[in-house]
Each structure stands twice: as structure tokens, then as C-alpha cells.
Amino acid sequence: MTTAPAPNAIDSAAGLAADYWRTDIIDIEPGRIHVRGYPIQELIGQIGFAEMIWLMLRGELPAKRQAALLEAALVASVDHGPHAPSIAIAKMATSCGLPLNGAMASALNALDDVHGGAGQQAVELFHDIEARMFDGASLEAATATGVDAFIAAHGKYLPGFGHRFHPVDPRAVRLLALVDEAAQDGVVGGRYAAIGRAIEALLSGRKGKPIPMNIDGATAVIYAELGFAAPLARGVFCLSRAVGILAHAWEQSSRGERNKGPMPRQLPYRYTGEATRHLADSYATVVP
Incomplete structure (x- = not known):
């Protein structure tokens, strides 16, 4: 015979369950969804995706100009073509038969310290x-x-400065102009833009040639100016690049190509190992 648990034990278990995944982000009951305290129906159709990202991560809604600056960073980072390993991975994974979610996961997992x-x-x-x-x-x-x-x-590699493809990254130029406008209007302080430009000047003086900020440096200026913690700079970049990854995976899925590797099969790679040798010759040189 099973004994029913005491009421205080039930209350304790319920409290344990409630606290197990406690969160400040979302409150859900049947027929009710509140995000950071706001009813979801009040947010739908009233705020943009950049504002929703800010609300989810920061707990409050941004000012319109803050949201516009965040959105500019998101737009600028969506894609850099198959030159970018994450995009190439998405295309290769799709050609190997992975569905969109698998191709996206494969590509996003490459977005680590180096890329x-x-x-x-x-x-x-x-x-x-x-x-x-x-x-x-x-x-x-x-x-x-x-x-x-x-x-x-x-x-020696300094993140956010110089680019292997662009002498001057056009995305960075536009983003920094937007930061300057926002700083002039008091939307952001401008301190991190000044720091970024001081790094540019230092590197250019040491190298004897211009070393301008690239997309990573310019978006880092924006994230810092907007008060995002450093790890969120990577997380928000992943959100942005996921759009490009999805687009390329979807495009590749319609092409009917199978098992595409990282370069055309007509182009040989360079072998740098041993010249041709034979097992019998190797055995003959072994001293018993």
C-alpha cells in the first residue's frame, strides 16, 4: 500500500520543480505568454527583431536609435560569401544531404575563437x-x-583590424559613420569608437601602412557602445550570420549537387609527403 505524501512534501516538491529552471525571461501559463513582463500580443507587430533580441538579452526595450544601431550591426554581418568557412560548410553539408537545420548547426559550430x-x-x-x-x-x-x-x-593577430580580402572593409566604414552620428546625437558615448580608431592609428604607425578596422572591429565598437557584454558580441554575431548560412544552405539544396568538397575536383591539392616507396624496399633496410 502506497502512502500519500504529506502536504508539506508536495509543496516542497512543487517548489523544487518551479525553481529547477527558474528564469527572468518568460512567464507562460495556459493562454498567457509574457516576455520580460510584456504580454507577447503587445510586442507582436509593435517591435522589430533587433528590439526583441535586446529585450530578451537585456531585460528592457532599447531606445529606437539604439535598436537601429544594433540592427545595422546585424545586417552588416549576415554574409561574406563562400570565402567564409561557415558559409562554405553550410553549402558542403547541404550537398552531403543534410537538411537545413543540420547544415546550419554544422556551420554555426565553426563560429569559434578563430572564425x-x-x-x-x-x-x-x-x-x-x-x-x-x-x-x-x-x-x-x-x-x-x-x-x-x-x-x-x-x-600577433589583433582581432577586428585588417582584412585578408578587403583593403578597406566597406561594412566597417558605414557602421562607424552610424556610430559617429549616434555619438553626436548623444545616443552612445563614442568612447569605444575613439579606442578603435586609436588602435588603427597605433597599428598603422607600427606597420607603416593603413590597418583599418574590419567588420568585427566595427561591430565590436557598436556592441561595446550599446553596453553588450563581450560574450554576447559573439552570440549576436551568430544570430546575424545564421541568416547567411540559411540562405546559402537553401540555395544549395535546390542545385542537385552531391558531395561537394572544399574545392573543385579539377584542381589538385599539393602533396608534401614522402616520394613513392615500396614496402619490400622498406623491409630490406630493416636490420634483424
Whole structure:
């Protein structure tokens, strides 16, 4: 015979269940969905996707100009063609028979420190330089010591600056112009744009040629100016790039091509191993 649990045990179990996945983000009951306290029906048709991202991540709605700046960063990062490994992976995965969700997952998993993480790393660098300024260093001195510390810790590659394809990244130029407009109107402070440009000047002086900000540096300026934590710079970039990944996977799915590799089969790769050798010859040289 099973004994019914005591009322206080039921209350305790219910409390444990309620706290197990506790969240400040969404409150759901039958017929009721509230996002950060707002009824979902009041948000639908009234706010844009960038505003929804902000609300979900930050807990409050952004001002219209803040949302516009975030949306500009999202639009700028959606795609960079099959040159980008994440896009190439999506296309190859689709040609191997994966459905859209599988191709997207394969591609998004490539967005790590090397490909996809530069925005987060740039925000971290900006924050470090800012902290040095708070400690009393000038912008120029803080930039030099911050860059040197980053290089000492992570190697000579500086995230957010220079581009292997574009001498000047057209996306960065437009984004920085929008940041300047927002700073002039008091929407953002402009501190991180100044830090980014100080890094540009430092690198150009050291290299003897222009090393402009790229898309990762410019979006990092925006995310920092808008107050996003550094890890969210990578997360929001993934949201943006997912659109390009989806578009290329969908396009590839209609082409009927199978098992496409990373380069045309007509182009040979370079073999750098041993010349042709034979097993019998190798055995003959072995000393018993």
C-alpha cells in the first residue's frame, strides 16, 4: 500500500520543480505568454527583431536609435560569401544531404575563437584599454599597453583590424559613420569608437601602412557602445550570420549537387609527403 505524501512534501516538491529552471525571461501559463513582463500580443507587430533580441538579452526595450544601431550591426554581418568557412560548410553539408537545420548547426559550430570570435575578443580588448584609461593612462598610452598585453597573451593577430580580402572593409566604414552620428546625437558615448580608431592609428604607425578596422572591429565598437557584454558580441554575431548560412544552405539544396568538397575536383591539392616507396624496399633496410 502506497502512502500519500504529506502536504508539506508536495509543496516542497512543487517548489523544487518551479525553481529547477527558474528564469527572468518568460512567464507562460495556459493562454498567457509574457516576455520580460510584456504580454507577447503587445510586442507582436509593435517591435522589430533587433528590439526583441535586446529585450530578451537585456531585460528592457532599447531606445529606437539604439535598436537601429544594433540592427545595422546585424545586417552588416549576415554574409561574406563562400570565402567564409561557415558559409562554405553550410553549402558542403547541404550537398552531403543534410537538411537545413543540420547544415546550419554544422556551420554555426565553426563560429569559434578563430572564425566568429573576433568580435568578442575585440570588445574584450576595448574594455581592457578603457580600464587602463580609468587608471589614469592617456588614450594613446592605454592603447599601446593594451595592444601589447593582448599580443603577449594571444599572439600577433589583433582581432577586428585588417582584412585578408578587403583593403578597406566597406561594412566597417558605414557602421562607424552610424556610430559617429549616434555619438553626436548623444545616443552612445563614442568612447569605444575613439579606442578603435586609436588602435588603427597605433597599428598603422607600427606597420607603416593603413590597418583599418574590419567588420568585427566595427561591430565590436557598436556592441561595446550599446553596453553588450563581450560574450554576447559573439552570440549576436551568430544570430546575424545564421541568416547567411540559411540562405546559402537553401540555395544549395535546390542545385542537385552531391558531395561537394572544399574545392573543385579539377584542381589538385599539393602533396608534401614522402616520394613513392615500396614496402619490400622498406623491409630490406630493416636490420634483424
